[in-house]
Amino acid sequence: MATAGDRLWLALDRRLPSWDQADYLNSAVDHGRALGLVAGGHWRGWASLLDLSPKIPPLASLVNGTVIALAGDSPDEASWALALWHALLLLVVACWGRQLLNPGFGLLCAALVALTPALSHLRVDFTLDMPLVASCCLALWLLGRWQAPLRGGRWGQALAAALALAMAVLVKQSALLMVALPCAWVAITALGSRGRRLQVLVALALVVGLVFPWLHHNWITTLGGTNRAVFESAANEKDPPVLSLASWLWYAQRLPSQLGPVLPLPALGVTLVTAWKSRQKLGPWLRQPLGSLPEGWGWLIGCLLAGWLATSLSPNKDSRYITPVLPLLMMVIARGWWAVGTWFQGRQGQSWTAATALASGLISAGMTTTSAAANQIRSEAPPSLEPAIRRLRAEVGTAPTTLVVLPGHADLNEQNVSSFGRRQAGQIEGRRAGLQRRDHDLVLQRSEWFLLASGDQGTQREPMQELSRRVRRDGRFEKVGQWPWDLGRNIELWRRRAGAPGGDLETFDQDFMRLARGMETGPAGLAKVMTRIGIEHQLDGHFLYQERVKAWAEQQLQKDPNDADALWSLALLATLQNRPQLAQARFGQLQNQQPDNPWPSGYRAVVLLADWQPGSARRLLGQTPASKNQPVLQGLEDLSRVLSGDLAGMRSIGQSLPAAIDQIKTNLAQPVRLLEGSVPPRKGAPQQNDAPER
DSSP, X not given: OXXXXXXXXXXXXXXXXXXXXHHHHXXXXXXXXXXXXXXXXXXXXXXXXXXXXXXXXXXXXXXXXXXXXXXXXXXXXXXXXXXXXXXXXXXXHHHHHXXXXXXXXXXXXXXXXXXOHHHHHHTSSOSSHHHHHHHHHHHHXXXXXXXXXXXXXXXXXXXXXXXXXXXXXXXXXXGHHHHHHHHHHHHHHHHTOHHHHHHHHHHHHHHHHHHHHHHHHHHHHHHHHHIXXXXXXXXXXXOOOTXXXXXXXXXXXXXXXXXXXXXXXXXXXXXXXXXXXXXTTXXXXXXXXXXXXXXXXXXXXXXXXXXXXXXXXXXXXXXXXXXXXXXXXXXXXXXXXXXXXXXXXXXXXXXXXXXXXXXXXXXXXHHHHHHHHHHTOOOSOOOSHHHHHHHHHHHHTTSOEEEEEOOOBTTBOHHHHHHHHTGGGOOEEXXXXXXXXXXXXXXXXXXXXXXXXXXXXXXXXXXXXXHHHHHHHOTTEEEEXXXXXXXXXXXXXXXXXXXXXXXXXXXXHHHHHHHHHHGGGOHHXXXXXXXXXXHHHHHSTTOHHHHXXXXXHHHHHHHOTTOHHXXXXXXXXXXXXXXXXXXXXXXXXXXXXXXXXXXXXXXXXXXXXXXXXXXXXXXXXXXXXXXXXXXXXXXXXXXXXXXXXXXXXXXXXXXXXXXXXXXXXXXXXXXXXXXXXXXXXXXXXXXXXXXXXX
């Protein structure tokens, strides 16, 4: 019934997926293609699969991508994946409730969870919240079954709980807010039991073994993404300080809108009546430990409180972040509903009276939730993005194409452009370029296609508005189509005129080789790479330059194994592609070729640290005499000492590491302007008309 209501809601709502929703949809399509299940992709190995989840674990996208392969890749078709995750949630809640009381109570718990307004919204919002809620509940339920004093402690229960915990973490790392404290409690208590000690260790090894491949491959981008999503986002959105009263009350203040007016009433009434009747014994009763509650209830309430505490301590606040706690809260509320039904049955002596009362309450809650969902439906016509993409597809077919998207609006942005551009094996990638005015000349010089909007672009960023005006005034571009948006605005597709200069992304190949070779000068050369590579990856959304440069460099090495340009290019490519073993091998070749240059050793040490080999990095830097005179190399050496277990390095790292960071920042602050043609091309480098085949 819930799924039928969701499909009706999706059919009536005509909005396009916004930034986050489209991003997760693109990730699902990426993973489906990587598995060879969705048109336009094929299996290219584990490393390529792990490349697709640099910030968020891959499990939900793997499941969603598999569903997309069966159901279709439109936003509404892809939402069948959410129905699958919701089914898992209802199954877990029903089984958990059955375990707590009886089968009827389990069904009541599932019904209340399905009627919770905040959770019902997640069933039609293509984010990771529904997979996160379902996987966290599964993990906590199975963990509770294993930790039960009388019925737990079996090997099958321990392994099932470990698999579920790994599953939750591999859906989204924020699952740790829900499972970390319960896991710590279970581990501490179980280590004191001889019969369960080995089970804890084996379960821990299983969880680590399942999470390790993804974390080892993507830990740097995961840390960076987590920092931006949690700490920087909290600062930008001016969320309250963690230890403030406003922070502790943040989610409590939002519960009424998340639960609706009907669902909490029976439980609240039972609580107040019970408290009044037992007011003389209320103090001693509240002081009783959770373990004195009927079997299973202490675990449920403990997990509820632990999840609420950890989520409240998170710096970034958002109403949906508390949603993994809501199914546990609804099970506690369901106990109040059950008590009301039991009271009606005992009072009247007939079961139909209790059933009527419960049915009336469920119908009232359902009407409230339905009304809230109906108010969120947007029936007005969305922006005509699909016809614009069809027009572009008619020009480029399935060729890899980058479309620079200047509007920044929930209805029209680079993410949902990619969603529609990649349907049915398409390879149109929407990219947002030109956020910095210094990049505008490069964007106009390199880009072939632009998506603009007339009137309000939907963004308050002045540079983007300025770039939009420059595209319209630039004689190199022409408008090829216009479609209605809203408020009198139109979507416009622009392209470079035939024969107009520029638009050739292959000209970056030569610049890339010069940038790579410039790394031999140390931080100054590295700063140029970091300043330039970001905008280039926006202009070449498929990173096609990497294949061309790699083919050229490998061809050069066949002629001359010591070609420095080729080695530096391949070393930088391997680093950008997150291939640490190949990168350190290339830097090792450069180290042997340039023994008086300390920077190949420095870059190789960075790669070793990224590959969790601090001991090897320490030995390498210890054999580099010039490292003592270079703040960056000295900072790396001290860092590798500490990470390899030599805590004596803590005394010097407090000075060397900040000095290294300051040097990098100083180089990054230097103005960099390196456009094609600024240096004569190297003889033998790929030219516009003789680039090697892809």
